[in-house]
Amino acid sequence: MGWSGGLIMPLLLSLAWAGTAHADIDTSEYELKSSIRSEKEREQFRAQLEKSRVEEVERERAQAEAEARRHAEEMERLAARPYPVRLLEARCTVCHAATNYENQNHTWLGWWLVVSRMEYFSKVALNSGERGVIVAHLTETRPGDTRIVLMEYGALAVSLLGAALLVWQGVRRIRQKRQRNSYAGDQGQ
Numbered sequence: 001m002g003w004s005g006g007l008i009m010p011l012l013l014s015l016a017w018a019g020t021a022h023a024d025i026d027t028s029e030y031e032l033k034s035s036i037r038s039e040k041e042r043e044q045f046r047a048q049l050e051k052s053r054v055e056e057v058e059r060e061r062a063q064a065e066a067e068a069r070r071h072a073e074e075m076e077r078l079a080a081r082p083y084p085v086r087l088l089e090a091r092c093t094v095c096h097a098a099t100n101y102e103n104q105n106h107t108w109l110g111w112w113l114v115v116s117r118m119e120y121f122s123k124v125a126l127n128s129g130e131r132g133v134i135v136a137h138l139t140e141t142r143p144g145d146t147r148i149v150l151m152e153y154g155a156l157a158v159s160l161l162g163a164a165l166l167v168w169q170g171v172r173r174i175r176q177k178r179q180r181n182s183y184a185g186d187q188g189q
């Protein structure tokens with residue numbers, strides 16, 4: 001071993017020592033720092049959690065409030081509609097959707113017949129006066145065009161004419177019978 005070898009050994013040793021010593025210091029420092037950091041982080045994390053929980057509660061409360069407000073406004077709007085509209089909805093959407101009558105057009109007569117059919121065949125219970133309101137409202141909002149007017153009042157005219165004809169024939173038959181009877185009576189005397 002020359003002079004250089006005698007130098008290298010202690011150098012290496014001191015380097016090794018310094019390395020360990022350094023490493024020791026570094027580790028404790030790191031641990032200290034990291035424990036401080038993690039404590040701080042935990043605190044921040046906890047605060048963040050709490051904050052988002054409060055925000056969530058607040059958001060839910062705001063949503064519920066908005067929903068309640070919407071509902072109240074809707075109720076107000078429904079209650080503010082005209083009486084015939086409310087009555088129609090109350091009486092005529094119990095068994096079927098409003099589309100049943102919303103998709104139809106009739107004359108006053110046609111609507112009167114529809115509502116009468118609902119009353120007699122489907123046993124819709126209407127208070128006195130309600131039928132008139134409902135029929136008038138339906139006639140006003142869903143009136144019949146010319147074709148429907150001709151059809152519905154035409155059907156009414158034909159039925160009235162038919163009934164009149166039957167009555168007239170009946171009266172004629174009774175008269176003829178009476179005449180025959182009185183003729184037979186004349187013959188018998």
Ligand code: HEC
Nearest residue numbers: 091092093094095096100101104114115118122123124134
């Ligand atoms: C108790 C149940 C019930 C109620 C309440 C009711 N309906 Fe009906 N409605 C029926 C049934 C069942 C039918 C299908 C059979 C039929 O056409 O008669 C029907 C069918 C209808 C139709 C389609 C058939 C048609 O006549 O052209 C219309 C329009 C109608 N309803 C209007 C009304 C109106 C207007 C009211 C409110 C006055 C009303 N309904 C209330 C039971 C009901």
